[in-house]
């Protein structure tokens with residue numbers, strides 16, 4: 001059973017002002033959708049605070065979501081933007097404190113609370129703000145107290161997560177703040193597991209990672225190597241790039257040589273590039289259509305190269321902004 005939104009409200013345009021963003025809930029209150037007056041929209045499922053849809057003003061979907069994705073809270077969502085915390089991938093062995101957690105941790109399989117929305121509304125001093133300047137931000141929260149007793153036992157730390165999803169006419173920003181509310185330090189990793197929608201993977205190239213060494217997760221033992229100058233995807237790919245300038249270099253996804261998405265990062269020094277290709281897609285029960293790997297590319301900004309150690313009271317913030325380039 002999926003949790004309900006906290007104090008759901010439908011927020012419509014205010015009479016007398018320029019049209020404002022709207023925020024509405026699904027009939028069962030398990031998902032919230034924000035729409036700008038210019039027509040762009042974003043939908044977030046409270047389960048995992050998973051962004052499941054991001055559309056431009058013509059209704060064109062920018063994220064890939066499996067048609068077999070479970071949206072009922074029984075399994076992490078296959079597609080959109082699942083949120084990875086506090087461990088990326090399979091956890092390390094005991095005695096590491098994440099050892100008993102499932103792959104990619106519990107944030108993507110926990111029910112988050114909707115904390116509210118804010119908009120960049122115009123003030124009387126500014127005059128009516130141009131519709132294409134408007135943005136809307138949705139905030140979601142998760143803390144140790146809202147986890148099941150079982151999950152609390154698997155990772156026994158007091159923490160607070162605030163996840164903000166901000167929609168602009170041409171960008172989507174997702175940002176996570178992790179706060180240590182415990183009286184002892186904890187280690188964690190964070191990753192924004194973004195499934196970008198592409199027309200045809202065979203015409204896709206990726207720029208911005210050519211100077212970044214990467215770990216190839218498909219090699220055994222996993223080997224550190226360097227990327228080609230223009231990355232193309234022609235087979236199963238699972239690379240963890242560590243960008244040498246931290247998070248300052250944008251990553252551009254091109255189709256037929258034309259930029260399609262530009263991903264900028266704040267404080268997230270790794271970028272995972274993942275495509276399951278034919279066999280892996282065939283083996284995933286929730287990956288449909290099976291040929292869907294041709295229409296997706298995961299570009300996943302994260303802080304997963306090492307552990308972020310947070311002392312009591314300290315916070316870590318990481319964010320991505322995805323811009324539509326054409």
Ligand SMILES: O=P(O)(O)OC[C@H]1O[C@H](O)[C@H](O)[C@@H](O)[C@@H]1O
Pocket residue numbers: 076089103104217238272273274298300
């Ligand atoms: O199947 P999931 O647990 O959602 O993981 C899907 C993929 O996530 C990341 O991209 C990892 O690098 C991959 O190794 C993993 O296969």
